[in-house]
Amino acid sequence: MSGMSMGEVLIPGETLPLIPYQSQDLARLIESFRQQQVSGTFQLEVELQPGRYWQRVLIWYRGEITYGGNKLIDRGELIRILVKKFKPEYSQSIEGWLIQQLVHPHSSRELLTFLVQKQFLTWEQIETWAQGQAVFALEQAIGFAGKYRFSPQTAVDFYHGADGAGLNWNQLMMTVNTRQQYWRKISNLIPSISAVPLPLTAAMSSKIVETAIKQHAQKWFDGHRTIVDIAIALDRDPLQVARSYAQWAQMGWMQCQQPIDTVLESLSPVELPIVLSVDDSSIVQTRIKRALSDHCEVLLANDAMSALHLLARQPVDLLLLDVTMPGIDGIELCQTLRRMSKFTQLPIVMLTAKDKSYDRALAEMVGATEYLTKPLDDEKLIAIVNQYTKGGHIQ
Numbered sequence: 001m002s003g004m005s006m007g008e009v010l011i012p013g014e015t016l017p018l019i020p021y022q023s024q025d026l027a028r029l030i031e032s033f034r035q036q037q038v039s040g041t042f043q044l045e046v047e048l049q050p051g052r053y054w055q056r057v058l059i060w061y062r063g064e065i066t067y068g069g070n071k072l073i074d075r076g077e078l079i080r081i082l083v084k085k086f087k088p089e090y091s092q093s094i095e096g097w098l099i100q101q102l103v104h105p106h107s108s109r110e111l112l113t114f115l116v117q118k119q120f121l122t123w124e125q126i127e128t129w130a131q132g133q134a135v136f137a138l139e140q141a142i143g144f145a146g147k148y149r150f151s152p153q154t155a156v157d158f159y160h161g162a163d164g165a166g167l168n169w170n171q172l173m174m175t176v177n178t179r180q181q182y183w184r185k186i187s188n189l190i191p192s193i194s195a196v197p198l199p200l201t202a203a204m205s206s207k208i209v210e211t212a213i214k215q216h217a218q219k220w221f222d223g224h225r226t227i228v229d230i231a232i233a234l235d236r237d238p239l240q241v242a243r244s245y246a247q248w249a250q251m252g253w254m255q256c257q258q259p260i261d262t263v264l265e266s267l268s269p270v271e272l273p274i275v276l277s278v279d280d281s282s283i284v285q286t287r288i289k290r291a292l293s294d295h296c297e298v299l300l301a302n303d304a305m306s307a308l309h310l311l312a313r314q315p316v317d318l319l320l321l322d323v324t325m326p327g328i329d330g331i332e333l334c335q336t337l338r339r340m341s342k343f344t345q346l347p348i349v350m351l352t353a354k355d356k357s358y359d360r361a362l363a364e365m366v367g368a369t370e371y372l373t374k375p376l377d378d379e380k381l382i383a384i385v386n387q388y389t390k391g392g393h394i395q
Contacts, residue, residue: 018045018147026141029148034169037063040152041072047146048194048226054144056137059158064166066158067130068137070232075111082115086125108158130158131167135175136238140193140228142176168294170272179239186246193228193238195256197221197245208253217254227256272296273389274315278307278333279322279351284374288320291378292385304328311337316346317389321368323352323359331366338367347388351376 021029033042039061046054059067073081115121183193200208200217208214220230227245231238248254273296277288280302289298299314301307303325310316319337323330330350337343350368352359363371370384 016149016151018149020147021145023143023145033060033150034063038150038152040150043149043151044141045147046141046144048144053146054140054228056141058134058137061158061166064169065134065172066166068134070137075108078108078111079115082121082126082129085129086121109164112158127167131172131175132237134167134172135179138172138176139179140238142180143192144194170295174272182239183242186242189246189249190227190242190256193242194226195242196223196226197230198255198257199223200254204253204255207251213248213253217248221254223257273317273385274299275318275320275385275389276301276307276310276314276316277320278302278304278325278330279320280325281322284322284351284376287376287378288381291376291381295382296385296389304330304333307333308336311343318347318349318385320349320351323350323354323363331362334363334368335366349384349388 029042040059042058042060044054044056044058046056048054054070056070057068057072058065059072112121112126116123116126183190197217197220199221200214205214205217208217220233225233227242228238231241234241245254245256249256275292275296276299277285278301279285279288282302285300285302289300292298296317299310299316301310304327307319307321321330321334328336330352334348334350337346337348347369348367349370349372350363351372351374352363353374360371369388372381372384
């Protein structure tokens, strides 16, 4: 990827036309970008109502989203945002000094790496911020029609992390889907993410006892700004703003109008398989969670009784079971579960340090689906889980 500023979005010699799309087409577009492992800039004009749009952008690198927002930002703004959020004690003069240290003046990747190396920030902080921005952009595009422009020639090296990767798609969509559930919960008071707070009436104003709330309403409730517009201006999470407004609406302090009949919908609901790992070794458990957690929900239990309590209240798609444990061992637990009709079809993978034919035969006799020996091979573990979990979510 050639180094360019995040603000350089036009292809030399031409501007690509905007292509109209319907709300249901967005999922197909995004999935095609993922499948083709594209890199470039995906610019959206999200139509709130005829003639009124939100501008949103997603940056892609090898089929993964690396950044999302209401606009592309240059390196100077990127420094100001990150330093203000995570290191507010540093003066604004740091921007010029940082840029002077860079070999490639248009490289966002070099800038981020330098910030981490100099311990101004961590990759975790940068990714947390980037994930939040991408979630907001996706959330504000779902359910709307609009126009898009994809510029594959635009190289924006905003990929991050020590391995130079994009954001985890499953985690992004799990967050978006969870947030949509909260939007639905307040929809009787706040119709949608694009709702517009109406100007205060005299009756509403008389009910508000807190001066700060009245001043906020008088400043921001103009009948034109959406909740998202207000949140962006305040540098706040739109959902947090909406939940506060829902409380105010409940008190009769405000009303919202809905500019368009918008239906919250998911791009592709993420239903990750749930894997329960039962092992008394914290080292093994950490290894398993690290290997699988990007692809499925991993629950942990350190003994058979804890596992039974968990299984009683939580459906799981696959059980990883250590053979050798204090008290009730894996063989006994597997045998117990197979006697219960609820667990006759549950895939059970036995894990053991023993690699003898007798042990394998014993595991098969009590109903184990598979048998893996320690130390575990991550790729083999993922392949086994992929084979037996519903829908083949593990890739």
